[in-house]
Amino acid sequence: MEQAQGLPQSRACAQSSLSRVGLRRPDSSGWQAPRHRNAAPPVASLAGGTAAPVPSSSGGAVPNPFLTVLLPTALALLLCNMDRICLSVAIMPMSAEFGWPASLQGVIQSAFLWGYMATQLLGGQLADRYGGKRVLAAGIAWFSAASLLLPLALSPATMAAGLTVPVVLLSRFLTGFGEGVALPSMSNLVANHIAPAAKARALGLCFSGFHSGNLAGLVLSPLLLASYGWRGLFFAFGALGLPLLLFWLKVVPDAPPAAAAAKSPGRGPAAASTAPEPPHASTNSLPEAMDSSSSGAPSTSTSTATSAPGTDGGGGASASAGLSASANGSGASGSSSGGGSKSDMTVAKLLSSPATWAIIVVNVVNHFGYFIYLNWMPTYFNKALGFDLRASSFTAFLPWLVMAVGSSASGLLADHLVGSGVPVTAVRKRLQTVAFLVPAAALLLLAQPGISPAMAVGCMTVALGTTSLGQAGFVANMSDVAPRHAGMMFGLCNTFGCLSGIVGVTAVGFVVEATRSFAPVFLLTAALYVVGTVVWNVHCTADRVFE
Template structure:
């Protein structure tokens, strides 16, 4: 707790006790500033990593001894009408202590999702030398790529229930360390044999499967409604930048140190993140003792998710048409997105004839475009809401762009012969796809804020099914058909999703 939070606390008197520690000699500077007075109160507090002593001059009922100032560690802080005010002589608070704690949580979630996709997409690059070394055909490659989604599918709903009941901090921390260990074990499993590799990849999916529900639960408690689209867009852009980082560095690491180095180096970063997470994050503002009172009030007054969940009203949730619209549209959206996530380097290598290094580096551009457009879309959506547009209309507009944009650009690929134009078309497809972060991905907290973790688990289960089926089906389609067939199926599902979303979705709270 810093000095400003201490002075603003309504329970300041509770910090003073008769069994305080003995007074230690003070500096000459403090002695000159703080004169002994009968109404002087000394308060000792002990934060986690350091101790500090604040000397506070309190107002007395005796007018002759009353004061309109506090002295904190020898610095004067003025008080007017019971409120501590800033002045040139007031204590200087470092910028990192004034940085909003809710955005610290958002940035930590952003970094978790950065690691999430770094550890996921490295296989899409490493699979090329691995398949050459072990003699895997396209069907086997598709099986390996889809095995991640077996575990990912299992923990979507379970992760949502767990996050909504025990708190998102524990669940997200578990997920990151679990998938990091599985990433490190991937080369060992590949050398042991294909069944071991499939199991380890599924285990990795178990860890990443709880990440989205846990994050959604945390942000529903920490982020005010008027900042929702921007915060979610920033967190999800971590996934895109994770893809950028993974696709950019994987070819270099493979070329210099061999394909196992990708898994060892990326997986080890999870321990660094976990250390920061355990020391800086809390599941809700009510559990954070370092949160400033003014920020706590802002969050509590503007967040819909306040009370902890004790039971899940499954029948009520599943009886709402907007919930089913969310589930079905998540399936339609993820079919195309996961195909591009896992197969894009292979497309560049087989169709556009780029080598391994070029395939990895050129795969960066679509994901970089997504990171930029996701944040732009979040800012646009929050601006529209703040200017009086209904949340329902904003969500429909953003998701329609997220469906029709990729559909249009994927249809153009069959008419393009230039590799440069094909890469540009891919980038535009993924860029418009990212507007979905301000559409269906923000909608869980709109319609059921208290159950946002469970609801995201439900809809993302459908999305993962699309990933499993689409990734595996692509391998079989390429054995008997062409990439045009792969893209045609994705376009069809985008169009279906557009119709369903605009007919049945809503941005209003339907489950309290």
């Protein structure tokens, strides 16, 4: 009897303790971050589709992160890919005008990736130190100016001097250099502004914008080419950077709500620096403690608290890591909220873990295939299947459309599986396995001689659409294992991926020129998908590896 009477008191004590460190009952939508002492109120739930901000006790409001972070990021990534993919369409009239063989076309298309690779790691480090908003704003200005540079620099004097190819290579290098910071900045923004339970959905929304840029580029490019030529195409896409930059600077917050509140008048720097970080609670105590923090409402467990820390499921570690990441993003540590503070994380530390190498290997395989699709698909439809320029661009639209839809669907599917009790590591492994093995089978069919155009388009659509599941696989796994260093981790892994893309895009030109066929390319890519699947299932984990 005495023990029973003490139970409510114990639960009350647990609630009080959790309140002091910032833990609270999770919102069922997953978009609400943990609240810290002296922190601003949580952001509004996005699951129900509402765009209304949450009123605070002081009369202010916390903006909806969908409108202030995810939507602007998706639009920025959309323009990134428009500027990137336009050359895959423009390369055909440009090569006809300048007499470029297929091998030189591959080198020219790979020039973008030279610059893109150069700023992956740097972009991640800068985003973690100064904030994703500032770094991506600089990237938008840079790659838009570089796109405008190409037609401006190709003057009659430049062409008469025989500098056409060097100028094109330089322009595409600079375009890639500016775009290289985009995805690391996105990773930083998601890690800092979005609760861990909704991370896969947030990444899915951002990547839907990313892949929609391919759609917009493939639809608009042939229309602009027909009316204004390839020079007008680069002018038009480059000019879109200015309104996007103004929108970005106006809408995107400089820091997460809690960090901004901690820096507001009346709250000195000590408020942010003394806010305690949530403890790495075990999954045995966390759900019960959260349950007692609400009066009368039914218990709702977090989507990542599904297994004990250190197990293969990775759920317990992911839960505590996600809470810690939210704390850090809200000013508790200041390492990645744009305050300019230094991190003690190094590349060598990241490379010391098999989990990092699993992500790197999968990134290398994914990018090898992705950039071949991105740069050579219109040419494949034109040269191998006999479609004209406009039909090649519009036919290439379908696979990218399926991939854009699949990116959002992958996030919803992953969050549903985790919420249903499937361990986080199992979700990452299963989705990435499907994302590689189904495209491998499609490419094997695509390599068969005499394949019909309809079958070829279908196989390409299946291959690209299914790889989008990787957004909830290896991409989401980057912030599982290193939530406080998401930008740096993304930049590191993507650097290896870009190197793979350079090799793949360049090699395709030489292979096609030598064999007059894309079949060897499809067979090699399918084999790499199988290798990547094996490595991923052996070494992937959703446990938090780096503090």
